[in-house]
Amino acid sequence: VADPVAASMDVATQQMIARAQELGIDTVFDRAVQMKPCNIGTQGICCKNCSMGPCRLPLPKGGIEGEDTRKGLCGATANTIAARNFIRMIAGGASAHSDHGRSVAEVFMSAARKETDAYKIKDTTKLVAVAKELGVSTTVEVDGETRDRDLDEVALEVAKIAMNEWGKPEGELLYLKRAPQPLYEKWSKTGVKPRNIDREIVEIMHRTHMGVDQDYKNLIKQGTRAALADGWGGSMLATDLQDILFGTPYPLQSEANLGVMKEDHVNIVIHGHEPVLSEIIVAVSQRKDILEYAKSKGAKGIQLSGICCTANEILQRHGVPPAGTFLQQELAIITGACDAMVVDIQCIFQNLANVAKCFHTKLITTHPIAKMEQDNVLHIEFDEHHALEDAERIVKLAIDNFQNRGQEVMIPRQKATQIAGFGVESIQYHLGGTFRGTYYTLNDNIINGRIRGIAGVVGCNNARTRHNEAHIQVVKELIKNDVIVLTTGCNGIACAMEGLLTPESAMVYCGPGLREVCETVGIPPVLHLGSCVDNSRILLAATEVVKAGGLGKDICDLPAAGSAPEWMSEKAISIGHYFVASGVYTVFGVTLPTSGAPVFHNYLANELEKLYGGKWDLETDPIKHAQLMIAHIDKKRKELGIDK
Numbered sequence: 026v027a028d029p030v031a032a033s034m035d036v037a038t039q040q041m042i043a044r045a046q047e048l049g050i051d052t053v054f055d056r057a058v059q060m061k062p063c064n065i066g067t068q069g070i071c072c073k074n075c076s077m078g079p080c081r082l083p084l085p086k087g088g089i090e091g092e093d094t095r096k097g098l099c100g101a102t103a104n105t106i107a108a109r110n111f112i113r114m115i116a117g118g119a120s121a122h123s124d125h126g127r128s129v130a131e132v133f134m135s136a137a138r139k140e141t142d143a144y145k146i147k148d149t150t151k152l153v154a155v156a157k158e159l160g161v162s163t164t165v166e167v168d169g170e171t172r173d174r175d176l177d178e179v180a181l182e183v184a185k186i187a188m189n190e191w192g193k194p195e196g197e198l199l200y201l202k203r204a205p206q207p208l209y210e211k212w213s214k215t216g217v218k219p220r221n222i223d224r225e226i227v228e229i230m231h232r233t234h235m236g237v238d239q240d241y242k243n244l245i246k247q248g249t250r251a252a253l254a255d256g257w258g259g260s261m262l263a264t265d266l267q268d269i270l271f272g273t274p275y276p277l278q279s280e281a282n283l284g285v286m287k288e289d290h291v292n293i294v295i296h297g298h299e300p301v302l303s304e305i306i307v308a309v310s311q312r313k314d315i316l317e318y319a320k321s322k323g324a325k326g327i328q329l330s331g332i333c334c335t336a337n338e339i340l341q342r343h344g345v346p347p348a349g350t351f352l353q354q355e356l357a358i359i360t361g362a363c364d365a366m367v368v369d370i371q372c373i374f375q376n377l378a379n380v381a382k383c384f385h386t387k388l389i390t391t392h393p394i395a396k397m398e399q400d401n402v403l404h405i406e407f408d409e410h411h412a413l414e415d416a417e418r419i420v421k422l423a424i425d426n427f428q429n430r431g432q433e434v435m436i437p438r439q440k441a442t443q444i445a446g447f448g449v450e451s452i453q454y455h456l457g458g459t460f461r462g463t464y465y466t467l468n469d470n471i472i473n474g475r476i477r478g479i480a481g482v483v484g485c486n487n488a489r490t491r492h493n494e495a496h497i498q499v500v501k502e503l504i505k506n507d508v509i510v511l512t513t514g515c516n517g518i519a520c521a522m523e524g525l526l527t528p529e530s531a532m533v534y535c536g537p538g539l540r541e542v543c544e545t546v547g548i549p550p551v552l553h554l555g556s557c558v559d560n561s562r563i564l565l566a567a568t569e570v571v572k573a574g575g576l577g578k579d580i581c582d583l584p585a586a587g588s589a590p591e592w593m594s595e596k597a598i599s600i601g602h603y604f605v606a607s608g609v610y611t612v613f614g615v616t617l618p619t620s621g622a623p624v625f626h627n628y629l630a631n632e633l634e635k636l637y638g639g640k641w642d643l644e645t646d647p648i649k650h651a652q653l654m655i656a657h658i659d660k661k662r663k664e665l666g667i668d669k
C-alpha cells in the first residue's frame with residue numbers, strides 16, 4: 026500500500042488515504058505503488074496501430090551511437106511512432122474538449138430556439154461580444170436608422186454559426202482571427218489553420234493509420250492543426266457559450282478541500298466537466314421546497330461540492346467549493362458522508378464504483394457517452410429538454426440517501442478560503458486602465474518591472490508524483506520571483522487548497538513587486554481562470570496584453586511561459602501543444618512520451634520555436650521547472666529592452 030505522506034503533500038488527503046487503508050479499500054495511490062508503468066510506452070515508442078505489432082523500439086541504455094536503425098515491421102522509425110502516438114494524444118484531448126463544446130453548443134441552440142425552460146441566455150453583454158467575433162451583426166438598418174437587433178435573433182444566428190464550426194465544409198475557424206495578426210500569419214504561412222474542428226481530429230486518425238504519414242514533421246503539423254482547433258476552436262467556443270448561458274464569471278469567495286463537506290448536510294459531489302447539468306443541480310438544490318425536503322429527512326441543508334473541472338465551472342459562477350482535485354475523487358466517497366456523487370464526462374475513475382460499493386453513496390452517471398459496467402452504478406441520463414426533472418430526481422435521490430449513512434463518517438477538517446472567478450473581462454477591470462479600459466495597468470507594471478512576467482500554470486494531478494507538490498512548488502517559486510500566475514484546472518484547485526488564491530497570500534509568498542501590485546489592486550497573486558476549456562481565457566488574456574501595447578507584437582514576444590507540472594491526460598497534451606503553437610514556451614513535469622525518439626523530441630523542444638515562437642520542454646524538478654520559465658521570461662524582457 027501507499028505511504029500516505031509520500032503520496033500527497035495535502036494533510037486531508039494523507040488522512041483519507043490512511044483511512045481508506047484502515048477500511049481495506051484501495052485507492053489510486055495504492056495502485057500506483059502496485060503497478061509500475063511500462064518503460065517502453067512511457068518513452069512513446071510502442072506502436073500498436075496494426076496487428077503485426079505492437080512493435081517496440083526502446084532506446085538503448087546510453088542512447089544511440091551512430092545511425093538510429095530501430096524500426097518496426099513496416100519500417101516505421103522511432104520518430105514516426107512517437108509522433109503518431111503524440112498526435113493521437115492531441116486527437117484524444119482535442120476531441121474531449123471539443124465534444125464538450127459541442128454539447129454546450131447544442132444546449133445553447135435549444136435555449137436560442139426557446140425549446141427549454143431550464144436554460145436562458147443569461148449574459149447578453151457577452152452574447153453581443155461573441156456575436157461580433159463570429160461575424161453576426163448586432164444591429165439592423167430600419168428606415169435609414171441603425172437599431173439594435175433583437176437579441177433572440179442574434180442568439181439563434183450565433184448558435185447556428187457556432188455549431189457550424191465543428192463541421193463546415195470549407196473555410197477556416199472563425200476564432201483564429203482573434204489571435205494577434207503576426208500569429209495568424211504564421212499559421213497561414215505554415216499551413217496549419219484548422220478548417221473545422223472535427224475534420225482535424227479525423228485527419229489525425231487517418232494519418233496515423235498504418236502506412237499513411239511517415240514524416241514526423243508532417244505528422245506534428247497535423248497535430249498542430251488539431252490542437253489549434255481545440256484552443257482557438259472547441260475550447261474557446263465552450264467557454265464563450267457557457268459564459269453566455271450561465272454568466273461570465275466575476276471574482277467571488279469560496280473554499281476548497283475535503284473539509285468543505287458537512288456531516289449534518291446532504292453532500293452531493295459533482296464531478297466531471299460539462300456544466301450543463303451541474304448548473305441546474307445548483308439551482309435546484311437552492312430551492313426552498315428542496316431544502317425543506319432535505320430538512321424533513323433530518324439534514325440541516327444541502328452541501329454541494331465539486332471535483333475536477335465541473336467543480337471549477339460551478340465554483341467560478343456560483344461559489345460552490347471544490348472538494349478536491351482529480352486524485353481526491355475516491356477520497357470524497359471514503360469520507361462516508363457523500364450521499365451522491367454525480368459524474369458526467371472525463372477524468373472519472375472507474376474505481377469510484379468499487380469505492381461507492383463500500384459505502385451508502387449513490388454513484389450516478391448522467392451522460393450517454395460515459396457509463397460504467399458495475400451494477401451498483403445508477404444511470405440517470407440527462408437531457409437538456411428535461412433538465413429540471415433530471416436534476417430534481419438526482420437531488421432527491423441524494424436527500425433520500427442521507428438516512429442510509431453508516432457509522433463510518435470521517436470528514437477531514439482541512440479547507441482553505443479562496444477567491445476565484447477571474448477571466449479576461451475581470452482582469453481588465455482589475456488591471457486595466459481606468460480610461461483606456463485595456464490591460465494598460467498590467468502592461469505598465471510588467472514594463473516597470475514590478476511584475477516580471479506572466480505564467481499560465483495548469484493541468485492535472487498524476488499518481489506517479491506526490492499529489493499537489495509540484496503544482497505548489499512551481500507556483501510559489503514563480504510568485505516569489507514576481508511572476509503573476511494564471512491558473513486553471515486541477516492546478517487551480519491545488520492552489521486554492523494551499524491558500525494561494527487569496528490576496529493575503531501575496532504578503533507571505535510574493536516578491537516585493539508583485540506583492541505591491543496585489544496589495545494595491547486587491548487581487549491574489551494567482552488568478553483562477555476556471556476549468557481546462559477555460560485555458561482559452563489564457564490565450565485571450567495574452568492577446569489582450571499584446572493589444573495593450575509596449576510588450577511586442579505577438580504572444581511569443583511577451584515575457585510569459587506555460588506549465589503543467591503534474592499532467593496526465595491527453596487533454597493536457599493538446600493544451601500544451603496549442604500553447605506552443607500560439608507562441609508560448611511550455612514546460613511539462615512528470616514525463617513526456619517522446620524520450621524514446623530524441624530527434625522528434627528535439628523537433629518539439631527546439632525547432633517548433635522557429636515556426637511559432639513557442640516550444641516544449643520537460644523538467645521534473647519543480648524549482649528548476651519554475652526557473653526555466655523565469656529564465657525564458659527574462660530572455661523576453663531583454664529582447665523587449667525592459668530588463669533593467
Ligand code: NFS
Nearest residue numbers: 333334484485514515557
Ligand atoms: Ni484538465 Fe479537468 Fe484535472 Fe487534468 Fe482532468 S479535471 S479538464 S484533465 S485532471 S486538469
